[in-house]
Each structure stands twice: as structure tokens, then as C-alpha cells.
Amino acid sequence: xxxxxxxxxxxxxxxxxxxxxxxxxxGNHFFQIDLEEGKARFSDIWECNFQVLGTxxxxxxxxxxxxxxxxxxxxxHLLSAARELRNWGLRNNVTELATPSIDLNHADGTMFAMIxxxxxxxxxxxxxHFEGGSLFVLLFGDALDRQPGFDRAGFLHALEEHTAVYxxxxxxxxxxYFRELNLPxxxxxxxxxxxLANGERxxxxxxxxxxxxxxxxxxxxADAGAV
Numbered sequence: 001x002x003x004x005x006x007x008x009x010x011x012x013x014x015x016x017x018x019x020x021x022x023x024x025x026x027g028n029h030f031f032q033i034d035l036e037e038g039k040a041r042f043s044d045i046w047e048c049n050f051q052v053l054g055t056x057x058x059x060x061x062x063x064x065x066x067x068x069x070x071x072x073x074x075x076x077h078l079l080s081a082a083r084e085l086r087n088w089g090l091r092n093n094v095t096e097l098a099t100p101s102i103d104l105n106h107a108d109g110t111m112f113a114m115i116x117x118x119x120x121x122x123x124x125x126x127x128x129h130f131e132g133g134s135l136f137v138l139l140f141g142d143a144l145d146r147q148p149g150f151d152r153a154g155f156l157h158a159l160e161e162h163t164a165v166y167x168x169x170x171x172x173x174x175x176x177y178f179r180e181l182n183l184p185x186x187x188x189x190x191x192x193x194x195x196l197a198n199g200e201r202x203x204x205x206x207x208x209x210x211x212x213x214x215x216x217x218x219x220x221x222a223d224a225g226a227v
Contacts, residue, residue, distance in 0.1 A: 057132065062103060
């Protein structure tokens with residue numbers, strides 16, 4: 001049985017790489033969805049299939065899964081991924097994935113979307129703000145696979161930004177990324193060394209609590225050693 005936090009740490013960096021590819025493709029854009037066709041459109045840049053995951057409410061400060069939201073009229077076929085994730089959560093005893101509404105102080109849409117992006121094999125997710133909240137959808141389209149993934153600078157930047165917002169176990173975040181993508185890596189006590197897809201290396205030193213002491217010879221986060 002995995003906790004929600006453990007799942008989040010397992011899939012976070014893989015999901016962030018997908019989001020980096022999405023940002024690289026889109027640039028400035030307008031977002032539209034067609035509920036009848038099940039298509040998401042980003043200006044004239046890209047069109048892809050999508051699935052509704054759920055919404056954040058600014059009024060109730062809750063996350064509501066798409067399959068539990070009685071205030072919307074989302075066609076059933078656009079909720080299949082959310083239901084797949086719900087069933088996965090039931091099988092693996094992750095109660096938050098099968099609970100209709102969750103307090104945002106416990107878990108937010110970004111956490112759920114990052115997990116869903118991997119479990120449901122999406123190419124990315126998208127957050128669309130509207131008056132009163134945000135809609136989260138999963139995106140499916142192989143155009144993103146042709147965009148560049150993490151280089152070393154991108155990996156470190158994503159890791160630093162993520163851990164500034166979502167505290168967690170650094171070691172789990174780093175090791176899980178390499179393990180999930182079958183990238184070569186080695187661990188020896190508190191030292192980690194791994195090779196990104198482009199051949200660049202990530203070398204990290206962890207303290208006993210699993211937090212990064214240094215990464216590629218620099219303090220982490222980057223301003224930790226600043227006076």
C-alpha cells in the first residue's frame with residue numbers, strides 16, 4: 001500500500017518533464033475544449049484528445065473529482081481516465097483517489113494531476129483557470145514526445161521549484177525519476193549518480209533524512225549557501 005505522498009514523490013519529476021515538453025511546444029496560446037469531440041485545442045499550435053480529471057474550487061477550497069462533480073455536464077467518455085485512477089486507488093488502498101472531495105490543504109489538483117499523468121499514461125496535464133476555480137485535464141498526443149526532455153539545468157531547475165512548493169523526500173524524487181524512465185543510475189550510501197537521456201550526469205549527496213546536501217557540487221537549493 002502506497003501513501004499519496006509516496007506516489008507524488010514517485011511520479012513528480014517524470015510529470016514535470018512532461019510539463020516542460022508541453023510548455024516548449026505551446027509558448028503563448030489560447031486554450032479551448034470541445035466536449036462533443038473530446039478535443040483540446042491550443043490556438044493553432046496543437047490539438048489533442050483530453051480527459052477531465054477534476055476541479056479545484058476557490059469557494060469551498062476543495063478538490064472535486066470529475067466523476068463526482070454533479071454541477072457539470074461532462075460526457076461519460078471524457079471521465080474514463082478519472083474513473084481508471086479511482087479504480088486504481090481502490091485496488092491500492094489510496095483513499096484520496098476514490099474520495100469524491102478532498103480538502104486542498106491535504107492535496108491539490110497539481111498533486112493529483114501529476115500522479116494521474118503517469119498512472120493513466122497521459123502525455124501531460126493542463127490547468128485551466130476559470131472564475132471560482134481551476135479545471136484539470138489530462139492530455140493525450142504524441143507530439144509532446146518529440147519535444148526535448150530534461151537537460152541537467154532543466155532537471156535541477158524543476159527539482160528546485162518543485163521542492164520549494166511541495167516539501168518531500170528529495171532522494172525519493174530523484175531516484176524515482178531515473179527508475180521510472182529506466183535511466184542508468186547508481187546509489188552508494190548517501191551518494192547518487194545518474195545519467196540523463198542526453199548523457200549529462202546528476203550527482204547528489206543526501207543527508208540521513210533523504211534531503212539533498214549538494215547536487216553536482218553545489219548547495220541545494222541554489223541559494224542555500226548564500227550569505
